[in-house]
Amino acid sequence: MTHSPQRYLMYIAQNYSFAILRPLQQAILKQGGQVCWFFEGDGVDGRFLHENEQLLASVADVKAWQPDAVFVPGNVVPRCIPGIKVGVFHGFNAGKLNRRGREDHFEIRGCFDLYCTQGPDTTARFTQLAQQYGFFKVKQTGWPMLDPLFTEPESNPYCAVDDPRPTILMCSTFSRNLTCAPHLYETVKALVATGKWRWLVQFHPKMAAETVAQYKALQGPNLTFVETDNVIPVLQAADVMLCDTSSILLMFLLQGKPVVTFNNQHPLPHLLNVTTTNEVEPALSEALTYPADLMANIQHYCQQIHPYQDGCSSERVLAATNALLDNGLLELKSKPLNIVREFKMRKKLGYWGL
Structure with a gap:
């Protein structure tokens, strides 16, 4: 299916997220889509933003721009950010346990509509969780950050x-x-x-x-x-x-x-x-x-x-996202409200609008 230019938001909270999402940005621009960036909190150094990359400075700016999809390498994204929410992970499953004694990589926080998984070892578990919760989809795509790993750098x-x-x-x-x-x-x-x-x-x-x-x-x-x-x-x-x-x-x-x-x-x-x-x-x-x-x-x-060594994981993430944009979220249950988490995130962002 051909797409009118879609708008994609890169929602990041750490400097290392630039390298995770830039290969994906490249794939989007190649397909004629539009990309903007948003920084959550003060953990991102704006000097890492390239001259040709556009920053939306506030939640109000994001709402005015109206992204179709939001790519998040972190664990959470607030509901007040428009667009379908796509989790792309900030690393592999290293087996780390969180404070509740659960594997952090598989903690479902009710924020995402789609998880783009890296390989069979995590896809199986996320597919099982998708059936259990019913409010998100899972697609094995590989990890965008690794696309450049399989290409020789110029220098x-x-x-x-x-x-x-x-x-x-x-x-x-x-x-x-x-x-x-x-x-x-x-x-x-x-x-x-x-x-x-x-x-x-x-x-x-x-x-x-x-x-x-x-x-x-x-x-x-x-x-x-x-x-x-x-x-x-x-x-x-x-x-x-x-x-x-x-x-x-x-x-x-x-x-x-x-x-x-x-x-x-x-x-x-x-x-x-x-x-x-x-x-x-x-x-x-x-x-x-x-x-x-x-x-x-x-x-x-x-x-x-991560069975992919073709450097095309970004294209697979984009295809999975566009498929969800085409088909909508009708067959998915509504995500939980998460009122306490939403309050904390809005407080962090300083945003109390609708």
């Missing part, structure tokens, strides 16, 4: 063409219970001093400031501390990752590259997991040999979480 600022050393990328989540960064500081410091590997370090934006300062102090010819709104080139530049339970490790695995984890909550065969600092260096050395059994386990796992 990569994190690659050192004239440096033959293997490159280790260290990433870590901010959660105090899960983060490896404070525990591995002395180990990494000692390994950096040897100079046998080149290090890139990139942390979650909510990482404790003192931990960030510690690692920044290690910068020099052997280590680069990376602060960016787009981790894709960083992932592409490394040979092996050192991580914890952060979902970024799943993106790294999808390149067919090994990950060494420190005290991972789910130490499965596709990871080289260690539980003491003494094991870190031997595990990294082993990972750099790309062991055949480990690589086979990685390949099998990747088929479950």
Whole structure:
């Protein structure tokens, strides 16, 4: 079916969401659609917005523009934002439990009309939840953020063409219970001093400031501390990752590259997991040999979480969204009112209109 130019809103609350939604924006513009951005709260740095991207500064502006669909990489979006609501996720299911002891990735908050899932391992569960709740649809599309992962960048600022050393990328989540960064500081410091590997370090934006300062102090010819709104080139530049339970490790695995984890909550065969600092260096050395059994386990796992390597997930998300726009929400139940959550979101946005 041919579409009149549709209006799509990118609703974001974190800087990393730019990289999640920009491939989708590209697909929309290619099809002749219109895109605007909206920032929820003060967690987004407006300097990351490109000159050719349009920002709607208030909920009133959004309502005046009347988007047909809203893409959300976060967990929630208020009802006062017009358009069908599409959840596109801010990461993979890393098995993290929320305060209620439930898997956060599958927490249904009553905000979305459509979930665009990344692969079979999450699609099955979301399909089951869709049947249970009845107010949203599910379509397996792959994840827009990964589209550029499967294309060669024109130039990569994190690659050192004239440096033959293997490159280790260290990433870590901010959660105090899960983060490896404070525990591995002395180990990494000692390994950096040897100079046998080149290090890139990139942390979650909510990482404790003192931990960030510690690692920044290690910068020099052997280590680069990376602060960016787009981790894709960083992932592409490394040979092996050192991580914890952060979902970024799943993106790294999808390149067919090994990950060494420190005290991972789910130490499965596709990871080289260690539980003491003494094991870190031997595990990294082993990972750099790309062991055949480990690589086979990685390949099998990747088929479950994200089987697409064609760089076309954005087009699939857009097709699923347009199909819902065409067919409407008539066969879906009404979403729950969520009065308390709606009040909190409106308070955060400073919007009390209809």
